[in-house]
Amino acid sequence: MGINFSSIMPWGRSFNEYKKMFGLTKPDLRLKILGCGDGPASFNVEMKEMGFKVTSIDPIDKFSSN
Secondary structure: OOOOOOOOOOOOOOHHHHHHHHOOOHHHHOOOEEEEOOOOOOHHHHHHHOOOOEEEEOHHHHOOOO
16 A cells, blocks of 8 residues: 555745755855755755755655656
């Protein structure tokens, strides 16, 4: 018996929301950052576009949209 995620809506946060939520400073952003369970957050995309290093891992990524 598998898990049914039909009623779960994933959401993510932006770069500015993460920066405020975790109190990230400019020196912090230069570090390698690991995002855990952060779903479809745009933080990672925005960080990479600015040349910073971030890796995301989330168990929801193993599921398809079907």
